[in-house]
Amino acid sequence: MxxxxxxxxxxxxxxxxxxxxxxxxxxxxxxxxxxxxxxxxxxxxxxxxxxxxxxxxxxxxxxxxxxxxxxILSEMEDAESAFSGAKPKGKLRVHVHGILARHFLLPTLPDFLARFPDIEIQIGEGDRLVELVREGVDCVLRVGAPADSDLIIRKLTSLEEVTCASPAYLDRFGTPQTLTALDGHQMVGFRSTAAGTVLPLEFIQRGERKTVTLPTPVTVTSADTLVECARLGLGLIQKPRYSSADDLASGRLIEVLSNTPPPSSPVSILYPRARHQSPRVRAFIDWAERAFTAA
CATH class of the missing domain: 1.10.10.10 (Winged helix-like DNA-binding domain superfamily/Winged helix DNA-binding domain)
Known part of the structure; x- marks a missing residue:
């Protein structure tokens, strides 16, 4: 052997x-x-x-x-596939933002696996910084502007964001009409495990990005918990519009400051340069790009 x-x-x-x-x-x-x-x-x-x-x-x-x-084994498989013309095969290890994947990727995952039956996908979830080469991960799907990196970054789309709060919160604190009216308000803090800090609220005002940090009676690390805290009236939050649609339509949350919206968040796939020619990674990236375009 x-x-x-x-x-x-x-x-x-x-x-x-x-x-x-x-x-x-x-x-x-x-x-x-x-x-x-x-x-x-x-x-x-x-x-x-x-x-x-x-x-x-x-x-x-x-x-x-x-x-x-x-x-090493992945590189060998990819090299052989490139010369033999064989369909992509083997294990594909990806790390994704869970809510994003469930909304955009998972609905068409059966089609991907039907087209590439010899690919076995292992999906890890979270927003932590992943050391792709050391951890054996082929690519990661991330929201937000990626930090400077030796990885190849391929932007897939941009997500529109909204600022919102519950009716109970707005009854108590008032509905802000301008950024200066945010004095006396509070937000639900979201601590990014990738950045290691509580993210401020961000707004676009007359073409310029403004950041606002408000008192945070509650700080969370889960997007689901962030939304639940907002529903309970604990503060303002910002989240993608696609994942806010049901709450906004039902009235559980109400959009505020729509004239100074948050900046859109880019969605990107990052992967090591060594994976650039991988048939598995190319197939996954092309599928993910189509999935975001069609959604």
Whole structure:
């Protein structure tokens, strides 16, 4: 068994948490897999796996090596596919903003998988900063202006944002007509795990971006909780119009300061330069772009 085969065996054992299952899947004796992992560990000079009678799991070194193996094996698959003309295949690891994905991407995911049946998508959710290469992630979908990065950034669309609050809040604090009327108001704080800070309210006034920070009786890290707090009358919030439509139509939330709207938020896909020629990543990006255009 050469090094690439051993790396493939190692990644499958990590994912299955079992020597026996992988041996059965590959039609190989369990001892062959054990020997392959032992040779890998001897060559690297580290222990890659914790083995018990019930489960197999990677050590810290094993987790790091696993991610590196994924990157190498992915590059090999992509190189072979590029020359053979084969359809994209293999695992595609993406990290997305959950609400965004559920609204724009998931409705057409069955069509994507029907077109590319040999691609297996693993979706992680959140807005934290992801170290794509180290974590073995192929691409991330993000809202907001990406920070300077060595990653390739492909903008998909821009999302219109609204400022809103509940009727109960507006009855208590009044409905602001101008930015100066925000004195005495409060907001529900949203702490971005990516930025590590509470985001201010932002407005476009006569073509210029203005930021306003108000008292925050409650600070949250979840978009769903942000909206629920606004419904309960705890403060002003800003959120994408697409995800506010039901609340605005039902009257649970009311738009304010529409003459000075928040700036639109760009939606982008970021991926390492090494993934630029990956058939899997190209297929996913092209599909995501169509999904946002059609929505």
């Amino acid at each position: 050469d090094r690439l085969d051993a790396m493939n065996v190692f990644t499958r054992i990590v994912e299955a948490r079992s020597f026996t299952q992988v041996a059965s899947d590959l039609g190989l004796p369990r001892s062959t897999l054990t020997d392959a992992i032992k040779r890998l560990e001897d060559r690297l000079g580290v222990s890659l796996l914790h083995r018990t009678t019930r489960v197999v799991r990677p050590t810290l070194d094993g987790e790091d090596f696993y991610r590196r193996c994924l990157s």
